[in-house]
Amino acid sequence: MERKVIFLVFLVNSLSITAQETTYPYDAFYPGTIWEDSGENHINAHGGGIMFKGDTYYWYGEHKGKSSKARVGINVYSSKDLYNWKKEGVALAVEDDPDSEITGGSVMERPKVVYNEKTGKYVMWFHLELKGQGYAAARTGLAVSDNPTGPFEYLKSFRPNAGVWPKNFKEEWKETPEDGDAEEWWTDEWYKALNDGMFVRRDFEDGQMARDMTVFVDDDGTAYHIHSSEENQTLHISELTDDYLGFTDNWVRVKPGGQNEAPTIFKHKEHYYMITSGLTGWEPNKARSFKAESVMGPWKGLGNPAKGEEANVTFRSQSTFVLPVQGKENAYIFMADRWKPDNHIDGRYIWLPIEFKNDKPIIEWHDQWDLSFFNEE
Incomplete structure (x- = not known):
């Protein structure tokens, strides 16, 4: 009996220590667990991106409730160390006006904020779907602020590149074939028509569709x-x-027809790298990675960067951003979301270090890790 009591006390103490190690304040990352802010609330910044300014990181992300619809807007958190985050408020709020593009019930996803050195403005881009239209609008929204924490002023949305052909588009693709484009999806004829610009031609006048997105600022x-x-x-x-x-x-x-979603992009040494996901809705899938000498490509496929157990589903997550760590050379964090479509607010964050092997980005699972991972040996 005494042994059982001692064991129970030991077990309770062990659980207490574990709980303490995974609640605010933090000194490490614990991928997939509840991540609390300084107010001891689960961080609500899904599909997010991070901007560094001065000595502070700012994390912008979707405020999620039970569903994926926007009811609050885009949240912003600040941090000095990347482990501990303070909620600064709502950077871009939904609007009460039912005629507004960002009214409650619209979809505001994957916000990315960059600072413009020339104008002194903080610029936010995000994927926007209009209320009541499902994912048919396929627009990108734009907002600006004088401060990193906002409030941001919503300006407008785009279907990008209306009336403009892509630079890598063949002249003969600009005209619809005499016998028309293939109508039945997923056939060989349909894939060829897609590659030959069927959808680009369709959306040429009104602008191209824009869904999962990111923004990258070059050197x-x-x-x-x-x-x-x-x-x-x-x-x-x-x-x-x-x-x-x-x-x-x-x-x-x-990569026409490649079905790449959730793009992230970063520069390592003299090359550009991109990590994306496949196209399976809310279900996780195998990540993809690419390499190029120019942002505009051409992009060479490098395969799945995730390695080890559950690599075929990217550790049950989907990419959202690659974060360069300030003050550390060649240090990058792969940021991803583990979606919970039955209760979006419970979505978890998967932050993992990126290593390079044979000039390819490699992502391996760690239950716990900290920034010393990037220290030179």
């Missing part, structure tokens, strides 16, 4: 908008104007 200050388009079958990479508030008409298609 020279040029910004790029990367988004899933053509009925989610093809990625588009578009150069933004100097003020980051519009498109320059310089854009390309990437």
Whole structure:
């Protein structure tokens, strides 16, 4: 009996220690567990992206309730160490006006904020779907602020690149074939028509579809908008104007028919890398990685960057951003969401370190890890 009591006390103490190690404040990352902010509430910043300014990281993400519909808007959190986050409030709030594009019940996903050195403005881009239209609108929304924590002012939304052909588009693709495009999906004829620009032609006048997206700022200050388009079958990479508030008409298609979603992009040494997911709705799938000498490509496939157990479903998560760690050379964090479609607010965050082996990004699972992972040996 005494042994049982001692064992029970030991077990309770062990559980207490474990709980203490995985609640605020933190000194490590615990992928897949509840991640609390300084108010001891589960961080609500799904599909997010991070911007670093001064000595502070800012994490912008979707405020989720039980469903995926926007009822609050885009939250923002701040941190000095990447482990511990303070909620700064709602950076971009839904609007009460039922005629607003960002009224409650719209869809506001994957917000990314970048700072424009020339204008002194913080610029937010996000995937926008209009209320009551499901995912038919396929637009990208734009908002700006003078402060990293907002409030951001909503400006407008786009179907990008209206009336502009991509740079890597063949002249003969600009005209619809005499016998028309294939109508039955998933046939060989349909895939050929897709590759030959069927959807680009269809959306040429009104602008191209824009769903899962990210924004990348290169070393020279040029910004790029990367988004899933053509009925989610093809990625588009578009150069933004100097003020980051519009498109320059310089854009390309990437991997037509490749079904790449959830794009992330980063630069390592002299090359650009992209990590995406496949197209399976809320269900996780095998990640993909790509490499290029220019943001505009061409992009070479490198295979699944995830390795080990559950690598075929990217550790039950989907990519959202790759974060360069400040003050550490060649240190990048793969950020992903483990979606909970039955209760979106319970979605978990999967942050894992990226390693490079044979010039390929590698992501392995860690129950617990910290930034010392990147220290040089």
